[in-house]
Amino acid sequence: MFAYIIKRLLWLIPVLIGVSLILFVIMEMVPGDPASIMLGTNITPEAVEALNEKFGFNEPFHIRYFLMLKNFITGELDSIYYNDQVLNIISRRLTATIELGILSLLIAVLVAIPTGVIAAVKKNSIFDLISMFIATIGISVPAFFTGIIFIYIFSVYIPILPSSGYGGRIWTLSGLRHLILPSFALSTVMIASTSRLTRSAMLDIMKEDYLVTARSKGVAEKKIILKHAFRNALIPIITNIGNQLAMMFGGAILIESVFAWPGVGRLAVKAVEYRDQPLVFGSILILSILYVTVNLLVDLLYVFINPRISYK
Amino acid sequence: MQLYINYKNWIIGDKIWSSLEVQVSSITSVIIILALLILIFKKDLFSSFKENDLFQKTWKEFNKSLGGKIALIVLALIFYSAFMAPFISPYSPNAIDYSNMNYTAPSSVHWFGTDDFGRDIFSRVLYGARIALGVGFAAVLVNASLGVTLGLIAGYYGGKADMIIMRLIEIWNSIPFILLALAIISALGKGMINIIIAVGVTGLINFSRLTRSIVLQIKEKEYVLAARAIGSSDFRILFKHVLPNSISSLIVLATLRIGISILVVAGLSFLGLGIQPPTSAWGTMLNRGQEYLIQAPWMSIFPGLAIIITVLSFNMLGDALRDALDPRQLD
Secondary structure, eight states, rough: OHHHHHHHHHHHHHHHHHHHHHHHHHHHHHSSOOOHHHTTTTTOHHHHHHHHHTTTTTTTTHHHHHHHHHHHHHTOBBBBSSBBHHHHHHHHHHHHHHHHHHHHHHHHHHHHHHHHHHHHHTTTSHHHHHHHHHHHHHHOOOOHHHHHHHHHHIIIIIISOOOOOOOOOOTHHHHHHHHHHHHHHHHHHHHHHHHHHHHHHHHHHHHHHHHOOOOOOOHOOOHIIIIIIIHHHHHHHHHHHHHHHHHHHHHHHHHHTTTTTSHHHHHHHHEEEEEEEHHHHHHHHHHHHHHHHHHHHHHHHHHHTTTOOOOO | GGGGGHTTTTTTOOTTSHHHHHHHHHHHHHHHHHHHHHHHHHHGGGTTOTTOHHHHHHHHHEEEEOOHHHHHHHHEEEEEEETTTHHHOOOOOTTTGGGGOOOOOOSSSSTTTOOOOOBBBHHHHHHHHHHHHHHHHHHHHHHHHHHHHHHHHHHHOOOOHHHHHHHHHHHHSOOOOOHHHHHHHHHOSSSSSHHHHHHHHOOOOHEEEHHHHHHHHTSSSSSHHHHTTOOHHHIIIIIIIHHHHHHHHOOOOOOHHHHHHHHHHHHHHHHHHHTTSSSSOHHHHHHHHTTTTTOOOHHHHHHHHHHHHHHHHHHHHHHHHHHHHHHHGGG
């Protein structure tokens, strides 16, 4: 188990190098001379030469890559549009994204898992039919459309919540009120797919022999469901949450744009719009690092939930 | 002259329901729907098929799921409206109504209302189906051909090739796919072809993992060994023996991926990075609609519903096909 954790942590190194290399190669694919693109309208031969010197654009590929990484990490990489260091711009917006992500994940887990368990226990009841019908539709609804509908219902039709913007940190009332709509909108897809999967995983496990045994021993039904069935159903549920994370990270950039949320996702979209390549590189790299880290945490959860799994 | 009536009126945007081709197309649409209904609910008409025929077996299983049947009918209608959009849409999608250059609520004249330029939203939604289906299919085609090729190589040759390919795909997958598509668009620029490439090359892991797992199962079968023994080339074994055996699983995955691709394309278009206006794509329409959400909610609701119905149908069809074909490798 310990060896597995170490192995997973070590795997992070090639992943992070690979991700930054992919993004660097994509950036290199931009047609034109990078220094002149960076300078935009203030272009002079001296400035081009200075930038070439600073970022080493005349150097061979691998040196350019290492320079880029070094400049990014030390904060010397400047954004074209914002006239500021990429790292600064991103770090100012990171909290907003993390707040949105954590709250959405929390909502998704807290809504989806109980729904799925109840739907499985009360199979074919009204609750089961209605919740699974909603979940089936929920998978097919684009997150940004959910966001638009939420804005229409909760800030236009019944104006109780703010339609967009950032209200402050999560623990302040205003911050929380601003966070409610975007985080619910972002969590819908994960709620839908996780509750469906929880239901089918629970139903699969409730057919198992050991549950019949437990029941015949006279174990209370509540205990059977929570202790015997649910613990075993957790493994496919967590796998699904891991699989849905990519969709959620992608959804975050859409939700941030719908709700004018000042996060890294919206920053990435703006950077693409302004063709601000250093900022595209930085923001997508940071979001990917976040994604890889969360994915790793989800993977490590297996070890704690199911110690029976032996890792080679 | 009847045929050109759509284009003749495109500036004025007159209603042309009475024209000949509209009548013809509505009659054909009724015939197609009836044919589909018979096909689906009167299955005994198909008893002329051979017993044990794979197609018939699948069809029989497929018939058991109501959701799959409904999805098939809805998809047929969506395909029909996409193909016949020039004939069934009452207005040209880009016809600006100069007499009323503002949004108007849904009415008998404009079924889904008009947008801020006075363009008919119903016509735009119909034309949007062409873009959504076209881009969705193209992206999945690119995605599947790349993913399947990599999966075939990894699974068939095994060893080092397998390890390197799968590890590289895993790293490629460490960038959430919408973000990767975003990065690719930032390099290639906006536009339809670029968005197909961007969505097509991301998320390769689904197809390659599936193909690889099937190849690993089939590789050891006797007929593959026999084919190798009589001197078939690797290429022939892969494409004659291995690929046909994985086709049913691949179809299920492709159906589900089309839904996701349509969602991603709509999302990128919504951000203004995908299909560019004035082309009437659903995501682009939603982007415009959000600005007028308070005054003209129909500008958002109808393209949004179109996306939901299309993606839902592909998902339900995929689920039903999975149950019918029973490719266990998917789970």
